Amino acid sequence: MLKILNLEAGYGPLRVLKGISLHVNPGEIVALIGANGAGKTTLLKTIAGILKARSGAIEFDKRQIDGKPPQKVVELGCSLVPEGRHVFSTLSVRENLILGAFARRHRDNGAVVTELEQVYKLFPILKERESQLAGTLSGGQQQMLAIGRALMSKPRLLMMDEPSLGVAPLIAKDIFQTVVRLKETGLTVLLVEQNARAALAVADRGYVIETGQVVLEGTARELCDNPEVQRAYLGKEYKTIDE
Amino acid sequence: MDRAALYNARSETMPRDELEQLQIERLQSTLNRVYRNVAFYRTAFDAHQVNLERLKQVSALRELPFTTREDLRKSYPYDMFAVPLHDIARIHSTSGTTGVPIVVGYTRNDLRAWTECTARLLVAAGVAPHDVVQIALNYSLFAGGFGIHQGAEQVGATVIPASLTTNLEKQIAIMRDFKATVLISTPSHGVNIVAGLEQMQIHPERLHLRLGLFGGERLSDSLRHQLEEQLRITSIDTYGLTEIMGPGVAGECQVRDGFHINEDHFIVEVIDPRTLEPVAVGEEGELVLTTITKEGFPLIRYRTGDITQLNPEPCPCGRTFVRMARITGRTDDQILFRGVGFFPSQVEEILAGVEGTSPYYQIILEQKGGIDTIEIRVEVSDKMPFLDEVKALEALRVEMAKRIKTALDVEAKVAFVEPRSLRQLAGGKGRVVDSRPR
Numbered sequence: 319m320l321k322i323l324n325l326e327a328g329y330g331p332l333r334v335l336k337g338i339s340l341h342v343n344p345g346e347i348v349a350l351i352g353a354n355g356a357g358k359t360t361l362l363k364t365i366a367g368i369l370k371a372r373s374g375a376i377e378f379d380k381r382q383i384d385g386k387p388p389q390k391v392v393e394l395g396c397s398l399v400p401e402g403r404h405v406f407s408t409l410s411v412r413e414n415l416i417l418g419a420f421a422r423r424h425r426d427n428g429a430v431v432t433e434l435e436q437v438y439k440l441f442p443i444l445k446e447r448e449s450q451l452a453g454t455l456s457g458g459q460q461q462m463l464a465i466g467r468a469l470m471s472k473p474r475l476l477m478m479d480e481p482s483l484g485v486a487p488l489i490a491k492d493i494f495q496t497v498v499r500l501k502e503t504g505l506t507v508l509l510v511e512q513n514a515r516a517a518l519a520v521a522d523r524g525y526v527i528e529t530g531q532v533v534l535e536g537t538a539r540e541l542c543d544n545p546e547v548q549r550a551y552l553g554k555e556y557k558t559i560d561e
Numbered sequence: 562m563d564r565a566a567l568y569n570a571r572s573e574t575m576p577r578d579e580l581e582q583l584q585i586e587r588l589q590s591t592l593n594r595v596y597r598n599v600a601f602y603r604t605a606f607d608a609h610q611v612n613l614e615r616l617k618q619v620s621a622l623r624e625l626p627f628t629t630r631e632d633l634r635k636s637y638p639y640d641m642f643a644v645p646l647h648d649i650a651r652i653h654s655t656s657g658t659t660g661v662p663i664v665v666g667y668t669r670n671d672l673r674a675w676t677e678c679t680a681r682l683l684v685a686a687g688v689a690p691h692d693v694v695q696i697a698l699n700y701s702l703f704a705g706g707f708g709i710h711q712g713a714e715q716v717g718a719t720v721i722p723a724s725l726t727t728n729l730e731k732q733i734a735i736m737r738d739f740k741a742t743v744l745i746s747t748p749s750h751g752v753n754i755v756a757g758l759e760q761m762q763i764h765p766e767r768l769h770l771r772l773g774l775f776g777g778e779r780l781s782d783s784l785r786h787q788l789e790e791q792l793r794i795t796s797i798d799t800y801g802l803t804e805i806m807g808p809g810v811a812g813e814c815q816v817r818d819g820f821h822i823n824e825d826h827f828i829v830e831v832i833d834p835r836t837l838e839p840v841a842v843g844e845e846g847e848l849v850l851t852t853i854t855k856e857g858f859p860l861i862r863y864r865t866g867d868i869t870q871l872n873p874e875p876c877p878c879g880r881t882f883v884r885m886a887r888i889t890g891r892t893d894d895q896i897l898f899r900g901v902g903f904f905p906s907q908v909e910e911i912l913a914g915v916e917g918t919s920p921y922y923q924i925i926l927e928q929k930g931g932i933d934t935i936e937i938r939v940e941v942s943d944k945m946p947f948l949d950e951v952k953a954l955e956a957l958r959v960e961m962a963k964r965i966k967t968a969l970d971v972e973a974k975v976a977f978v979e980p981r982s983l984r985q986l987a988g989g990k991g992r993v994v995d996s997r998p999r
Contacts, residue, residue, distance in 0.1 A: 545648040
C-alpha cells in the first residue's frame with residue numbers, strides 16, 4: 319500500500335532522513351521506533367506532504383505521492399494524526415471533526431454525516447461533548463478527537479504520530495485498543511510511538527530508525543525478541559549490562 | 562504437475578517487485594548495522610570509500626568489498642559478530658580443526674529464521690506432518706543436524722535425531738523399526754546405508770522410506786539414480802554452508818530443476834572469480850551471498866568459492882525465488898568429501914606434523930560403488946630413518962591416518978609410495994586427482 323524508497327528529507331541545512339526505505343502492506347499495523355530526533359516525525363511529515371522530499375520516492379497505492387501537496391495526499395486516502403494533536407481549541411468538537419472531511423467537501427454531504435456517526439461510535443465521549451470547545455477537552459479526549467478528525471477524510475492509511483504522548487496511561491491503553499479495532503475494520507496504520515512496548519504489542523511489523531537510517535526491520539515479535547531493541551527501547555536488562 | 566505445497570506461500574511466491582523492495586530495505590538495514598557494529602566492515606567500507614547512504618538499489622551491492630573465508634579466519638573467534646556475545650543463543654562452527662575454524666553465532670531471531678528456512682526446504686522437498694524424518698547428520702558444532710532438526714519439528718513431522726552414527730546397523734535398524742519415511746543425510750552416507758542393507762539382507766521394500774534429502778557433497782546424476790533405485794526413494798538435493806546459515810540457504814523443489822535460494826533472507830550474485838565482476842544472468846561463475854536478515858553473524862558479499870549459475874525463469878512450482886544450478890566445482894582447491902570441506906594444505910600440515918617436514922604427497926578421490934573414497938599417497942622421504950623397517954613404516958602410516966581422522970573427520974587411506982615419484986607434483990598441479998563423477 320505504501321512503498322518508500324531511499325527517502326531523504328530535512329530542515330534547511332539539516333539532513334534528517336538519510337535514505338529510508340520501508341513499506342506497509344494493506345491491513346497491517348507497522349510501527350516505527352527510535353529515539354528522539356531519529357527522524358520518525360520527519361518521515362511522517364514527508365509522507366503527508368508537509369515536508370518536501372529531497373530525493374527518493376514515495377508510492378501510495380502504486381501512485382507517486384512525493385511532491386504532492388498535503389491536501390492531495392489526504393484526498394488520495396492517507397491521513398496524519400499529528401503529534402501533539404493540534405485540535406482547533408476554539409472550535410467545537412463537531413466542527414473539528416467536520417473540518418477533517420474538508421477534502422471531501424465537494425462530495426456527498428450525507429457521507430460526511432455517516433462518517434461522523436462512525437467516529438462517534440468509535441469514541442462515544444466525543445458525541446457527548448459534541449458542542450464543547452475542543453480546547454476544554456482532556457489530553458486523552460483531544461487525542462481521540464485528533465484521530466476522529468483524521469478518520470473523517472475516510473483514509474485507507476492512517477499515520478499516527480505519538481498518540482500516547484501526554485495522555486494518561488489508562489487512556490493510552492484505550493487508544494491502542496482503538497488502533498487494533500481500526501485495523502479490524504480494514505484500515506492500514508503506520509504508527510510512530512515513543513512507547514515501543516505498546517506499539518509493538520499492537521503492530522504486525524516494525525522498523526527501528528537511528529539517526530535517519532533504518533537499522534532493523536522485522537515482525538513485531540522479532541523486534542521484541544531483539545536484545546538490542548530490548549535494551550534501547552523496551553527498558554529491559556538495565557541491571558545486567560556490564561559491558 | 563500439481564501446485565506443490567509451500568511452507569510460507571506469502572514469502573515464497575512473493576511478486577518480484579515486492580521482493581525487491583523487501584531486499585533493499587533489509588539490505589540497507591543490515592549494512593547500517595554492520596557498519597555500526599562490526600569493526601571489519603566499518604574499516605572495509607571506509608577503505609573502499611563506500612557511502613552507504615548512496616546505496617539505493619540491490620544492484621549497487623557490487624560497489625561493496627567482498628568478504629572472504631580468509632577474512633572470517635582472521636576474525637576468529639568472535640570479531641565478525643554484530644551483537645554482544647551475550648545476545649548469541651547458539652554457536653556453530655566449520656570443522657577446520659587444523660586451519661582456524663570459522664565460528665558462527667546465531668541470535669534467537671537467527672535461529673527462528675533458520676528454522677523457517679529449513680522448514681521451507683523440507684516442505685518444498687515434499688515432507689509433510691505425517692512423515693517420520695530420520696536425520697542422519699552429525700549433531701555437533703557442524704550446523705547440519707541441528708538446522709534440519711528445527712525445521713523438521715516446525716513442519717510437524719516426527720523427527721528421529723539419529724545423528725551420524727558410525728554404527729550402520731543401528732542406523733538401519735532405526736530406519737526399519739521406527740518406520741522412517743524420510744532420510745536426511747549426505748549422499749555417501751546414503752550409499753553406505755545401501756551397502757549396509759545388502760549386508761544385513763534387508764530388502765529396501767521392507768523399509769518405509771519414500772524420500773531422501775541430501776546435502777553436504779555433490780549429488781551426481783548417476784549417484785542420484787543409484788540412491789533412488791536402491792533405496793526406493795525420490796531424492797532432493799540441497800545447498801547450504803555454515804558461514805551463511807547452514808542448511809536452508811537453497812534447495813530443490815519437486816520440479817527438481819535447480820535450487821531455490823531463499824531470497825528474502827539472502828541476496829545472491831554470481832561473479833567471475835578472476836575479474837570479480839558480476840557475470841551475465843545464466844552464466845557460470847562464483848556464488849556470492851549476502852545475508853539480509855541475520856543479526857548475529859551478517860555477511861556482506863561472501864565469496865562461497867562454489868561455482869554455479871542462476872536461472873531466473875519462473876518455476877512451475879510457483880516459487881518466485883531464483884534457482885541456482887547444482888555446484889559444478891570450486892574456485893579454490895577445497896575438497897568436499899562426504900560433507901566435510903578441507904584443503905590440501907590442511908592435509909599437508911597434518912602429514913608434516915607426523916613426519917617433521919612437509920612431505921610430497923598426492924590426494925586421490927574416487928567413487929567406488931557410489932561411495933566416495935580418499936587415498937593419500939605419501940612419498941617416502943630420505944629423512945625417514947627406518948626405510949626398511951616395515952613395522953615402523955606401518956606405525957607411521959596408521960598415525961597419519963589417525964591424525965587426519967581426528968583433525969578433519971575424514972577416513973582416509975594412507976599409502977606410501979617410492980621416493981621421488983611425487984616430487985614433480987610439488988607445484989600443485991596433479992596434487993589432487995578427483996575422478997568422482999560430477
